[in-house]
Amino acid sequence: MATPAKPHLVFFPFPAQGHVTPAFQLATLLHRCHGFDVTFVHTEHNRRRLLRARGPDALAGAPGFRFAAVPDGLPASDEDAAQDMPALHFSLSTAVPHFKKLVLSQLLPSPAASCCCLISDVDHILRAAEDIGLPCVNFWITSASSFMAFQQCQQLVAKGLVPLKDAEQLRNGYLDSTAIDWVPGLPASMRLRDFPSFIRTTDPDDAGLAITLRTMECHRTVPSAVIFHTLEEMESHVMSALSAILPPVYAIGPLPLLLSGAGAGDPAIDASSGSSTSSLSKENRACLDWLDGKRPNSVVFASFGSLVKLTHQQLVELAWGLANSGYEFLWVIRSDQQQLMVNGGAAAAVLPPEFLAETEGRSCVTSWCPQEAVLRHEAVGAFLTHCGWNSMLESVCAGVPMLCWPFVGDQQPNSRLACTEWRVGVELGEDPGREEVETAIRQVMGGERGEELRRSAAEWKDKAALAARPGGSSWVNLEKLANEVLAPLMTHKH
Template identity: 80%
Template structure:
């Protein structure tokens, strides 16, 4: 009797930080639940330990056909729950390559020869090419930021990057230099709106070199590129990228697709989660007692750290606005010695109208009717969750792709107001009042509601993202695994 055919097997290897892990896990759940792919999801050892501390042993229990493995990240061992430094992670990625190859060639189930890699990690994608493993890139941030990163090599060729001297970071040069030739991007894009990897004066800058190598990899190595977005939101840039990339597919927002397909109800999702920090759900109870659109939600993701002065200015801006607020301040944001980071006078003044927590179920918070505005660092997961909830944003970008995301939200989608790079309390207060009330706030709320409806339509059966999910499974993944086998 012939042996049963091996099931298609997807190996997910996301960049090992929270903003990449979450959407990769969501996409893995979709392919497992809707299309029957077996999945091996790869964490680093550091993140595996964080998951176990945050969510308990069930976090990595997996389910039939869905399992978790871990590889070393090449950095000094650490049991702290703080995120690894991004630059250090980038430089450590090559050390993961031999562990990845061993995983694929020796440790995956022997019958699972029909394998394919889904990743956004340059050395891992190149390693897959070396061993004949077909691969697809999953770009976890906006399509606009991807196009902006594609332009970095042109900025270098034109002599705009690296910067001539550090003074160009402070003298208005980044604001006054307009880049109007990037395909699919707004004509008024400033150099400031491009990913912050360009903000160096060193021609041998290691992170800039890695960025250029990464972009080249995406153009040449994978058989397709999947973007976590939806066509209606970024149609111009998606159309423009068809000339420079392998086949591209917009599949998002993933939380909406999971709800539409029932992918949130299967064992892989209920027995495991992707949050590396323990969530405090008590803040949802606090929100239950608030009026609709009355609360400002402030959160800066898993990596951004504010200085003590920035925290104080933001705190007094929130206090002076007069609005109630929910503020996420991570445990690793503590001052030296673990002391409180907020002024006692602020806590006294805002007693009863403010809630501060170390981490929260952000998607549920944004969907709560009491939340009227989102003060965000403009990480892409946060922005998509805000779009899905129809919540306007106060945009305070810090690094990487966040500047590009902020520009699009504020000038193209008209759902946000941008703060300066180092806003004082008066600017924070004014921006909150602008978004929470008045004519500008109402205009942004209407735009946010329209984008919320478009996102929901994209994720429904027959919508653009639903159709693209089917196309990737049937036109990209299955044919690739039929052509190449790594056994």
């Protein structure tokens, strides 16, 4: 009798760090806890970055878990630089035929992988799977609220709110004063400012807006289910609203907690919950030694992820806001941003000498760090963040309040929810100066407001931990996903 084919999952995340990490964590969970074989597909560009950052073992794989790469046409780049989003989007259309070839020539013909399902957040790849008859599930790696906010772009266009009438509306308070209180599942306090950054255009043919509209239509109509990297307790209203317009939806998060729980006592599961093994940049762990010498809740941690590009002026204002606050701080400045500080002004150094003199002994600056471990360190009292969803969930898991400075994409709605609904953050302005940064830091690090934020952050930390434990909402949803969606899809005949 022939051995039954083993269920096989193909993961293809959008090739940016904030997408690769949660996809890798989910793939690891489904492999270790539910017995699925996994093929994790990188673009060739990211394969090169991984090998530079982590060495050959980064792609070694394990029994039942292998890596593959497809050409994307992108050149080699500085491993610590912000990834070029338009180039990444364009590269994915280049990758489509190579992905189809991989599935049709290597995966489906293999008896051991004849029961396949794709998990992806890339519209090009989801549609490619549809073309070749491969069942697919969408993994939305950011908040459910941001999905609903992105989904409203079509309505904002229909109502004449987008594109903007003129560029002055970006500066005259229009975005703040225009209430968007009609979106199911989102709070009535939402403003036009709190919707994804792609609405901030006066061009009806804007490429970012067009990509958003196309992508959301695909995410709504193509997959058999949608996974959200969140927990029901944080987003129950919007999850309920989304369940009315989408195929089955599952709130499964925070993944680092689910993964660490699944690996309790298992040395094979890395202590950083899978993030270090999927990191596209080299991490500097010396900052943890620096934190070891600091008092509890005494350090401000500032980091803006792998995509955000601050201007030279923003970097300078942030530097002096940190310095003038009087608090100790750990600041991650990517190498490309350090170059901007070198070249951005007439005799500017990587950091101005007077800044270094002012902050000597109470500052630590690095180009990249193990963020989860930093946020879990008892010395960290606040997180100055761009509000990327992975960063926010890591902060929630650690019980650390946030200073929210959103820049692009989903970061605007994430920031609004953190500050008004979950009450774990303080919102900075669109382009804060040093005085605003200094004031916000002092507000979060000390005084009555800081105590309120810490209490709320501690409550959400406990709720996240409960959701990720056996019997918790996210744990149960992971079981349902595996048994009610993925396993039945594996009976699909190609």
